[in-house]
Amino acid sequence: MKSIMYHYIRNKNKLFPYFNVLKKKDYINQIKKFSKKGLINSYEELFINSSKFLPTFDDGFKDCIFAAEVLKKYNATGIFFISSSPLRNKIMLDVHKIHLILGKINGFEALGEMKKYLKKNRIYNFYNNKKKMEYKSAYSMQDDEVNKKTFKKIMNYYGNLNLKHKILDYLLKKFEIDVKYKDYYLNKKEIKYLKSLGMIIGSHSDTHTLLSRLSYKKQLQEIKRSKIFLENIINDDIDTFCYPYGGNISYNSNTLKILKRLKFKLAFSVEYRDISLNDIQKKPYELPRYDCNLF
Secondary structure, three states: OEEEEEOOEOOOOOOOOOOOOEOHHHHHHHHHHHHHHOEOOOHHHHHOOOOOEEEEEEEOEOHHHHHHHHHHHOOOOOEEEEOOHHHHHOOOOHHHHHHHHHHHOOHHHHHHHHHHHHHHOOOOOOEOHHHHHHOOOOOOOOOOOHHHHHHHHHHHHHEOHHHHHHHHHHHHHHOOOOOOHHHHEOOHHHHHHHHHOOOEEEEOOOOOOOHHHOOHHHHHHHHHHHHHHHHHHHOOOOOEEEOOOOOOOOOOHHHHHHHHHOOOOEEEOOOOOOOOHHHHHHOOOOEOOEEHHHO
């Protein structure tokens, strides 16, 4: 089985010239191409070794509605991994604030403005050098320019978690980026609509934070809160999970223990290879996925 990872499926916006998207027509062409080789069309097929394609969608954007309606036309299903905090707390997640900033300005400018903010506010302990080495492989598979990768690494992996909120909000205000959470993410009605189309709803944690940086207790809170919240929306079990950011540096042994404790059946990461029967049977919490841009 080939699991394919999608995020933004939309057409380019002139206000965000650097924003990485998969155009709608390109998505349609991909699904059409995959359908000729076979698309997964039921939850039960996830546990069978096959050569079919499984589309997966991270974060719970409005884009998912279009994506699901295309899959429905091909009598196919996909897994839609949703972070619950935007709905629970009516907020934009930090990870998506970063996307918006790097969509509006280039990586070099973003880094420069961040450094100016740190200097002006006499902040000298924003970077964690130990974490910097621990997460040095982050984004190594992405084809982004070096400044963009560096900004994302600092903000998502080894920057001070409390300080980054202030920096991101400062940059959003400075560059006049005003996107409302309700226009960005699926609402409860739309999540139910995806379910009615035969789509599979999965958890993507609560706040899309890097789980490997958290204690066992905080990881449990992140995963359990999301699972329960989504189950209450769709009135069904949530037993598939996707690690925020992906890759083996995004989770640890505690994460795997928690998934087992909460009775998840499958969890997806990022690794460019097919899912084998051995993966499903022996490593169900470390399933690989391809990035859609590889196709």
